[in-house]
Amino acid sequence: MTRMIGFSRARLLAAAAGCALTASAALAVADEHDEALYSLGALMGEQLQELDLSDAERERVVSGFRDSLGGSDLEVNPEEHMDALNAFVMERRSQGLERSRADQQAFIEQFVAEEGGTLTESGLAYRIIDEGDEQRPAASDTVEVHYEGRLINGEVFDSSRQRGDTAVFPLDRVIPGWTEGLQLIGRGGRIELVIPSDLAYGDRGSPPAIPGGATLVFDVELIDIE
Incomplete structure (x- = not known):
């Protein structure tokens, strides 16, 4: 997460576990200062979710965090174990x-088999809710x-409807699943898109909202074509 302050990777991982797990005592957030500290722990904790650590x-990890935070003598020198740490993180x-x-493959197969979805050659799955009018956007068009x-x-990670404002963008400047899918309906149309990760944000994802390898589901209404 790019907004985190400058911790080394090893310290960030240790701090993430410590802050996230010790929060299980149901920290009472009393004021803005406490809220900021709790937020720091929560944001750092996100760094470890993808590692699926056992108890x-x-x-x-918490043991190392507490020793470091408390100024105790460390059992090991973290810098001497960076290669092992990096290998562990990459494996997980x-x-x-x-x-x-x-999970992605199973979800797409279920969407096609049970919800009337259609699968394209690229791997995009979709279900047209409303065809809209006859005018279809081209990839070079700007859409609202x-x-x-x-x-x-x-889990909803983004919604123009919740914000109460439409989004406007060139159709060739978004993820490939959007570029392909929105060309299937006309102005006033509505479509449900199930976009595999290779047509979305790939293995890297778009943290913190979208994890690596995530399949995305969009309900999109095409308001206008510019």
């Missing part, structure tokens, strides 16, 4: 991406839309 692994990320791809985006678990 024992979490306790070990790879495992997470494999699980995400499996209302939309809601969510993960396959139903």
